[in-house]
Amino acid sequence: LKIALTPQTIFLACLFGLLLLLTIAYFSCSQYILIASLLHRKIRKPSFFVASFREYKRWLGYIILSSSIIFLPLVLTLSGLFFGLDTQKVIWIILIICATVYACWMYYRLFFDENILFYNQKSAIESIKTSFHITKGHFWLIVLITLILSAISYFQKIISNLSFTD
Numbered sequence: 001l002k003i004a005l006t007p008q009t010i011f012l013a014c015l016f017g018l019l020l021l022l023t024i025a026y027f028s029c030s031q032y033i034l035i036a037s038l039l040h041r042k043i044r045k046p047s048f049f050v051a052s053f054r055e056y057k058r059w060l061g062y063i064i065l066s067s068s069i070i071f072l073p074l075v076l077t078l079s080g081l082f083f084g085l086d087t088q089k090v091i092w093i094i095l096i097i098c099a100t101v102y103a104c105w106m107y108y109r110l111f112f113d114e115n116i117l118f119y120n121q122k123s124a125i126e127s128i129k130t131s132f133h134i135t136k137g138h139f140w141l142i143v144l145i146t147l148i149l150s151a152i153s154y155f156q157k158i159i160s161n162l163s164f165t166d
Contacts, residue, residue: 022060061090062117062124069128070106074099109135 047094077092077099116122122130135142 006110026091058117062113062127065124066128070110074103090146108139108142111135113144131134 074096076118077095109132111131112134113127116127116130117124121126121132
């Protein structure tokens with residue numbers, strides 16, 4: 001089977017990828033809305049399609065904003081490295097390390113933004129500002145929370161893989 005890489009097939013592949021990402025974003029938005037409604041004790045009728053257009057638009061704005069804040073410097077650095085800006089390799093290694101440290105730091109500062117977005121019904125920018133305010137000066141506490149959540153996930157995976165047969 002040979003597939004020709006024509007502009008039409010590339011366009012269709014990009015269109016399919018975009019639709020896939022939008023669908024995944026919609027259902028993860030619906031998941032957060034159900035959790036927030038349960039926490040607010042506003043039980044919604046369980047449905048496959050939960051998110052309204054307004055909530056979905058707010059979620060997409062949040063995804064675009066937080067992704068660009070975290071990953072844009074790393075993507076720009078890597079694209080400059082791979083697309084021929086020939087300078088010394090040491091400079092590019094330093095830039096990659098700096099961009100990775102920046103992405104980790106931003107992930108730490110945006111630790112609570114999704115929860116604030118849905119639970120407190122704030123906009124994307126307000127949830128990011130609030131997350132920055134909450135996480136200021138609490139680095140080791142958030143590292144501890146992340147390690148505990150990772151350990152729970154890891155042990156859950158181990159337990160689910162155990163065979164209970166004799």
